Amino acid sequence: MARFRNKKKVFVKPVSKKQQATVDHVTGDKIPRSFVFSRYRLPGPLKQLQADLRKLMLPYTALKLKENRRNKLKDFLNVAGPMGVTHFLMLSKTPTAPYLRVARTPQGPTLTFKIQEYSLATDVVRSQLRPRCPQDLFKNAPLIVLSGFGTGEQHLKLTTILFQNIFPSIDVNTVKLSSCQRIVLLNYNKDTKLIDFRHYSIRLQxxxxxxxxxxxxxxxxxxxxxxxxxxxxxxxxxxxxSESEADDEAATVTLASDLGRVNRASTKSAVKLQEIGPRMTLQLMKIEEGLCSGGVIFDEFGNGDGKKTKDNHEDMENDEDEHDEEDEENDEEDGDDIEED
Amino acid sequence: MAEETHMAEAAREPRKRKIGKKKGSKAKKKAKMLQSAESIRAMKPKKIDKKMQKLYRKRARDYNSEDESEQDNATPLGNNEDELIGGSSSGEEAEKGGDHSERNVDNGFSDDEEHGEILPGIMRFTEGSNAFRLAFRSIIKKTVPEDVLGPVLSGQKKLVAEKLAEEENERKVKGEAKKEKQLVIEKGHVKPANYLDSHEKFLIGVATKGVVKLFNAVNKAQNAQKGLNPSKFKDAKVIKKRRKEAFFSELGKTSSRGASASAKAHTSKGPVDGEGPAWAPLQDNYMLTNSKLKDWDKMPDTVVGDDIGRVSEDSSDDD
Known part of the structure; x- marks a missing residue:
């Protein structure tokens, strides 16, 4: 059996035949792409969270990324190069809490967030009286709003830059308003040092x-x-x-062009946001220079540069394990285990 | 005891009577002769329909044949009854006596007739069913203490109780372990409330502000170039000029203006791109504009145009 398995592994699946444009044809900016995957096994709810995150990252992500238990970080990295994947979102689980790592490929940096609380998209939908999901909601990348990050600290600045570059940038002169359907909000709370992660759909009335x-x-x-x-x-x-929708003057916009049948450029429109989930409360734990490796730039507890405290030791251990296994399997072609539909 | 011996004799009788009807009647007569004066009253049973008599006899025979020995049949009925009831008290016996009288009234037989070998089969049959009835009734009437084990006698033993308790314990332990595991799995998972609390409202407000700012910026930018075709050289020139102006005006009021992160970042980025030709591949810095995150901490010094938007937006959002 072992021989068969080895033979199967040697077969390299041709990666994505139809090459998507890696560059926006209007603005010329490079389109960031992402992989959302898990490190080690995840329990049910976290798997769901992973699926939700993939949906959130649409359209420039691998929605049906198939991962194997034996896939190493290196495998993903191997595939990421030819496919133009620029960001990795990695979910992992420890006995204390689930963790989310956001990394830029191939060099890093890597931000490690501890997920203090999370709610799945289904939970959010269930809590709503009238959940809303238009057909083309996920056809365009979301906007991103970062607020409260301007405290001047270096690690927050880095976080801002990383998250801004995770979604394709918008050119104000050419953007179509109909493509702005979703928004991702990251709100940093100075006092608690927690980041609220929310995902809303935009509706105009x-x-x-x-x-x-x-x-x-x-x-x-x-x-x-x-x-x-x-x-x-x-x-x-x-x-x-009982029309409680007291039209907020702050929430009204004048559109540049007609949007659908109802929203005319000539009239004013109100912006309504409805949550679509998932919802996360993140805590920035540490920032590493490389991709899940390298010197520690920032550490929530140690706050030292390059100093490893005991708290991040377990993560480091995991990485070391990974490296060991990788060394053993170096001669094997692992990249074929990752498939993208 | 004398009665019981009679009964034993009677038990033997049916064999003889089997031979013929007439003989049966003779035997009856003989028995009658043997009996004392009380038996004279036994004339009554004769009035019972013959067919019915036959039937009764047959039934009695069937009933008796199931038992091992005929002799024991007649007498032990009382004993069987006791066994059935299972250590029944004397009170039940008294009840039985009462029932006897009842039955006598029903059938029109006297006590003496019963023991006087007149239709002993019938007697036994009726008595047998009666005993069963009694036993059943006593069981029904019995008040059982409310217990998990119910009226099962063997269940009252400690062993069973212990076993059940053990099982219960095991289940409890298992359930707890499962619960703990579930807790670990669900750690951090929170079901949102079905109303918007103040924090959520605040977050929605922040997001709305950002969207409004972006839309306004888009409106402003796109209104300016309305009616101009960027592919025409003349129009493109105008657009370029306008964008340049807009960009410098943005630069001038960065500190005062507040915009959402994305909106601002991109508004400032847009004009920078706009300096070159309209079509991206014609630009000098085509495909080179990706931000170098390696030198992220040196960025503020080197890439001014790109960073102003971000810095300003951050500071403004804190207000």
């Missing part, structure tokens, strides 16, 4: 139009006029007085 009319225009359904004396009532009656 015309301001100053009654709900009835909006529904009518959106749905194209014949309205129920039984209770009305005149057709004009339908337009003039405000409906229920």
């Amino acid at each position: 015309p301001v100053g139009v009654s709900r009835r009319l909006r529904r009518f225009v959106q749905n194209h359904q014949v309205p129920d006029l039984r209770n009305l004396q005149d057709v004009s009532d339908f337009v003039t009656k405000a409906g229920y007085g």
